[in-house]
Amino acid sequence: MNVNKEETTPWICDKCSEELELRKVTVRYLGGNFEVELMQCPKCKTVIIEEDLALGKMLEVEKGLEDK
Amino acid sequence: MFEKYMGDMNFISLWEVMDKYGVPEGNKIKENKILTVHDACSTRYNKEIQESIRNVATSLGYKIKELKFSKEKTKCCGYGGLVYFANREQSKDFVKDRINESNHDYLVYCSMCKDLFIDEGKKTFHILDLIYSNDLEKAALRKVPTLSRRHENRTLLKIKLLKELWNEEVNDLIEDYEFKLNIPDNVQNQMKDRLILLDDIEKAIDNAEKNKEKFFNPQNSHYLCRFRISNVTYWVEYEKNKDEILVKSVYSHRMEVVEE
Numbered sequence: 001m002n003v004n005k006e007e008t009t010p011w012i013c014d015k016c017s018e019e020l021e022l023r024k025v026t027v028r029y030l031g032g033n034f035e036v037e038l039m040q041c042p043k044c045k046t047v048i049i050e051e052d053l054a055l056g057k058m059l060e061v062e063k064g065l066e067d068k
Numbered sequence: 069m070f071e072k073y074m075g076d077m078n079f080i081s082l083w084e085v086m087d088k089y090g091v092p093e094g095n096k097i098k099e100n101k102i103l104t105v106h107d108a109c110s111t112r113y114n115k116e117i118q119e120s121i122r123n124v125a126t127s128l129g130y131k132i133k134e135l136k137f138s139k140e141k142t143k144c145c146g147y148g149g150l151v152y153f154a155n156r157e158q159s160k161d162f163v164k165d166r167i168n169e170s171n172h173d174y175l176v177y178c179s180m181c182k183d184l185f186i187d188e189g190k191k192t193f194h195i196l197d198l199i200y201s202n203d204l205e206k207a208a209l210r211k212v213p214t215l216s217r218r219h220e221n222r223t224l225l226k227i228k229l230l231k232e233l234w235n236e237e238v239n240d241l242i243e244d245y246e247f248k249l250n251i252p253d254n255v256q257n258q259m260k261d262r263l264i265l266l267d268d269i270e271k272a273i274d275n276a277e278k279n280k281e282k283f284f285n286p287q288n289s290h291y292l293c294r295f296r297i298s299n300v301t302y303w304v305e306y307e308k309n310k311d312e313i314l315v316k317s318v319y320s321h322r323m324e325v326v327e328e
Contacts (some may be wrong), residue, residue: 011283011292026326046309047325054303054321062322
């Protein structure tokens, strides 16, 4: 479910005024933990999931796990 | 359902009671309008309910025309087994298949059947419309309430019942937020398709504004915030104007991001 490494995002963290960085984070679904690279605020650690990702690859993975 | 899971329980459906004791005749029609009955799947094996619906309609002056597949062979309206949520396209196909079986208006006795048929443009009466509606034409095409409106209606009903039947006042069921939302039609459609409630959007924005938990896009001055409610994370993109918040997009995912 990795995002494209070259991907940039126009979004910045509003609380910390920091630009987001691609970092390894853990996502959890149906009892399984997976490590993926997602855009994150380096300071407060908030992760952004943009619409394309949520309704694209992420939904695909969710459905795949649900059908298992 | 009662027969299957609570075999010892004696029960009688409202429709049978109405059939037995009669219904108000204020809505009785003079001409013999023909209606086609679509039986609810949950009554497939309950002949008494099926007959009482037909009897009530006949007593109000309607003539019943049966579909090829009715009673114990009734078809799915497009909601059964929650196919509406699990596979929207399949559900739409079921609805279209069923409503094209007759040119006559339909008579149903399940609110889901009614909502789905009307949503695809079929004139459909609920049996209660025939008995109580002040405007039958309007009732047969009354649009499906949005997911948020259904949610709100249930809350308002709960408040009313608690107050009128149990003398309990509840004040914490409807939140008052400091912001005013403007949700354009395209976003309303997203909410419908993506099963997102107004309540979810309000909670996300409220949290974002109070705790500054949001992202900012300097290119278009939009904000993007997220809020997790039980098993779903809701995302809202919005623009802050002088006296209102304009919602640009909403979406959700079920996967949980562990932010640490």
